[in-house]
Amino acid sequence: DTEVTQTPKHLVMGMTNKKSLKCEQHMGHRAMYWYKQKAKKPPELMFVYSYEKLSINESVPSRFSPECPNSSLLNLHLHALQPEDSALYLCASSPRTGANQPQHFGDGTRLSIL
Amino acid sequence: DAKTTQPNSMESNEEEPVHLPCNHSTISGTDYIHWYRQLPSQGPEYVIHGLTSNVNNRMASLAIAEDRKSSTLILHRATLRDAAVYYCILRDGNNAGNMLTFGGGTRLMVKP
Numbered sequence A: 001d002t003e004v005t006q007t008p009k010h011l012v013m014g015m016t017n018k019k020s021l022k023c024e025q026h027m028g029h030r031a032m033y034w035y036k037q038k039a040k041k042p043p044e045l046m047f048v049y050s051y052e053k054l055s056i057n058e059s060v061p062s063r064f065s066p067e068c069p070n071s072s073l074l075n076l077h078l079h080a081l082q083p084e085d086s087a088l089y090l091c092a093s094s095p096r097t098g099a100n101q102p103q104h105f106g107d108g109t110r111l112s113i114l
Numbered sequence B: 001d002a003k004t005t006q007p008n009s010m011e012s013n014e015e016e017p018v019h020l021p022c023n024h025s026t027i028s029g030t031d032y033i034h035w036y037r038q039l040p041s042q043g044p045e046y047v048i049h050g051l052t053s054n055v056n057n058r059m060a061s062l063a064i065a066e067d068r069k070s071s072t073l074i075l076h077r078a079t080l081r082d083a084a085v086y087y088c089i090l091r092d093g094n095n096a097g098n099m100l101t102f103g104g105g106t107r108l109m110v111k112p
Helices: none
Strands: A004-007 A010-013 A018-025 A031-037 A044-050 A053-057 A064-070 A073-079 A087-094 A109-113 B009-013 B018-023 B031-038 B045-050 B061-064 B070-075 B084-092 B106-111
Touching: A004 A087, A010 A018, A018 A031, A018 A087, A031 A073, A044 A064, A053 A064, A073 A087, B009 B018, B018 B031, B018 B084, B018 B106, B031 B061, B045 B061, B045 B070, B070 B084
Parallel strands: A010 A109, B009 B106
Antiparallel strands: A004 A018, A018 A073, A031 A044, A031 A087, A044 A053, A064 A073, A087 A109, B018 B070, B031 B045, B031 B084, B061 B070, B084 B106
16 A cells, blocks of 8 residues: 555546546655656656656646645646647655655556547 | 766576676766666666765675775575666766766566
8 A cells, every 4th residue: 555645546637628637645754746657658757746846847848737725635637638748647745856856656647548 | 977887788597696787987076876777668776876985785785995986786596586787887976966867777687
C-alpha cells in the first residue's frame, strides 16, 4: 500500500472536458510533484511544489494547471487535452526538495483522452 | 547533468542474489546516487540512496565504487515480487533545481 493516494485510478475524458486529478499525503512532506509516464517510457517530471508554492514547471502546456491548496493536497486540473496527453499521471512527495530526499510515489491515474 | 548507464535487462533466479550495475563516469562530488524501482502497474518505489559509502537497508544494499564512477544495487535474495524496472539516478546536492530524471532503467526478470 502506498502512502500517497491518487484519485481517480482511471479517467476517460473527451477533449472538451474539464477534470481534475487529486493527490493526498499525510506524511508531513512539504514537497510534492507531478510526473507524466507514457507507455513503456520512464516517468517525466512536470511540476514541483515546495511549501505549497510552485517552484518548477518543466515547460508544461497550459492545458495542465497544478494547484496545491494545502500541504497535504495536490491537484492537477485538466482542460482541452489532446489524445497525446493519454498517459499515467504520477504524484510524489518528499520531506523537502533536497537531493538526498527520497520521493514517495502514488500508483497514478491512468488517463485516456478520446 | 551527469548521466547513468544501465543494462536494458537482466535475468535472475528466485532466491539467488542479484547485482544490478550502474555506470556514472561523469559523476560529480556532490551527486547522490539514488535507486528506484517500478513494479508493473504501480508507481515508482524508492529503494536506496548513497553519496560515498556503501548503504544497507531492509530492501537492498548499495555498493559504491571507490572512485564513485559506478555502483551496484544488490538484492540479497530475489523473489518473484522483485521483478521490476530498476532506475539508477544521480541528483546533484549543490543544485536546488536538480530533480529526479529517470533514464531507461534495467528490467529485471526473476525466474522461479
